[in-house]
Amino acid sequence: NAGVMQNPRHLVRRRGQEARLRCSPMKGHSHVYWYRQLPEEGLKFMVYLQKENIIDESGMPKERFSAEFPKEGPSILRIQQVVRGDSAAYFCASSPPSGQFGTQYFGPGTRLTVL
Amino acid sequence: ILNVEQSPQSLHVQEGDSTNFTCSFPSSNFYALHWYRWETAKSPEALFVMTLNGDEKKKGRISATLNTKEGYSYLYIKGSQPEDSATYLCAWNGGSQGNLIFGKGTKLSVKP
Numbered sequence: 520n521a522g523v524m525q526n527p528r529h530l531v532r533r534r535g536q537e538a539r540l541r542c543s544p545m546k547g548h549s550h551v552y553w554y555r556q557l558p559e560e561g562l563k564f565m566v567y568l569q570k571e572n573i574i575d576e577s578g579m580p581k582e583r584f585s586a587e588f589p590k591e592g593p594s595i596l597r598i599q600q601v602v603r604g605d606s607a608a609y610f611c612a613s614s615p616p617s618g619q620f621g622t623q624y625f626g627p628g629t630r631l632t633v634l
Numbered sequence: 635i636l637n638v639e640q641s642p643q644s645l646h647v648q649e650g651d652s653t654n655f656t657c658s659f660p661s662s663n664f665y666a667l668h669w670y671r672w673e674t675a676k677s678p679e680a681l682f683v684m685t686l687n688g689d690e691k692k693k694g695r696i697s698a699t700l701n702t703k704e705g706y707s708y709l710y711i712k713g714s715q716p717e718d719s720a721t722y723l724c725a726w727n728g729g730s731q732g733n734l735i736f737g738k739g740t741k742l743s744v745k746p
Contacts, residue, residue, distance in 0.1 A: 522677065552732050561739065562678075562723070567732040575733055610678075614732070622668070623734065625678040 523626035538598040544613030551594040640737035655740040657724035661705035666727040
């Protein structure tokens, strides 16, 4: 059973460009979570999605950031008009249908660098 | 502000030493406490999920305890080995759906 997959692993963007980060959950998992790790900080929750639904986006910046988890395909975290402060490691986690309070299985992360 | 605190921030021990670290979390609205092991350039690896006051979990030489009334959890490593070197994260779930609040971790280095 493959783990949580994230791509790309490294992404470089210039200020003003768009960044699209992909996350494929573990097989059978229908809950996806995105976290961000800023330099010298811990992991911070951004958004929790189930298939075609955003359940909790309380950690998402109000502007430029959006997330989706379509019926088919990976979850996408989209950052429009990136700024230097968006440089961070973005981690995706997934869990099975039974347990938003159970174990979240993490991917290896995407490291975004904004020039 | 809901904070999860971990101490110490870093720890250096010799191979064979036993060690422990602390995670402090809000004692209200408790749902679950998670421990993860995170090696550099890898994914955080789930160690334990603990839900009940007084829970004790064990996985090989690693064990954890939970006190939800006073808001702390301890992680113990018995007979540390160099391969135990990693950052150990705890995360608190206070019932806000899937929202985990992470501490900054304890970075463990085990010298051979």
